[in-house]
Amino acid sequence: MELLFLEPVFKEAIWGGTRLKEAFGYDIPSDTTGECWAISAHENGECRVAGGPYDGRSLSSLWKENKSLFGGYPGDKFPLLVKIIDAKEDLSIQVHPDDAYAGLHENGSFGKTECWYILDCAPAAEIVIGHHAKDREEMEAMVRDGRWKEFVRTQSIKKGDFFQIEPGCVHAIKGGTLILETQQSSDITYRLYDYDRLSDGKPRQLHTEQSIAVIKAPFEEDKTTPERTEEEGAVRTHLVTCQFYSVDKYEIEGLFAKKFQKYFTNVSVISGSGLVNGIPLKAGQHFIIPADSGECRFEGTMTIICSNPE
Structure with missing residues (x-):
């Protein structure tokens, strides 16, 4: 059985940079390239096979028509998505829904459980992971009042660190960080706070109500130990x-x-x-x-x- 090498898909973002080109030699579309969708059958950025008997085929078509390649894994959609993310600037503070919420509110989409491997980061770098609210009532009050410094929990990081990010966990990659992300094949992100940044002269859309609905409170730290x-x-x-x-x-x-x-x-x-x-x-x-x-x-x-x- 031949290996399936894939052509990555690139996504530009206001927080992106040029590290994907510098670190991996990718031909990126601009100096604000934020994401490499490296293994993806998602309709918002689908990879194609490069070389071999399936050259040029989309990953989703292989999933539908050549299920034996995937061991007959159940489901009508390729289940995972692998990305490399170059955060030159801070990403928005965000949260993802689980399968149940996304299935009901996002046209049957998968939810988004994900994990991060820190490929590289700036000295004294940190991420946002979790929050300080003691219960759902306090969480909602802090979010509605915009008490972000009080609400948001940060954690220092170093190259080689690993984090599992469950649905309902408030999180954000901060500037100077390069990560490999493995996740469910979903593109559902609820943006909680974006530092009042402008994109094309306008603030980016926030998803306050959806975020409040899915944030888990109190925050429970993941105990995964590699x-x-x-x-x-x-x-x-x-x-x-x-x-x-x-x-x-x-x-x-x-x-x-x-x-x-x-x-x-x-x-x-x-x-x-x-x-x-x-x-x-x-x-x-x-x-x-x-x-x-x-x-x-x-x-x-x-x-x-x-x-x-x-």
């Missing part, structure tokens, strides 16, 4: 397993051979270079290992992040 184990040719760090995905990092040195699980596996090369099944690999490449691919052979010095649907 687990490191040594395998022949690689150090594996299991980052998270939740109901939607499982994510692992492999730091490969030399030859690393592995047979992945029964469903498909998304792979992002985040640093280094080498080969996979004899095909040259470099940082910034993304591909899918189809189901029933047998053993994959990686050779070289590189770090990859892999995700599987659960």
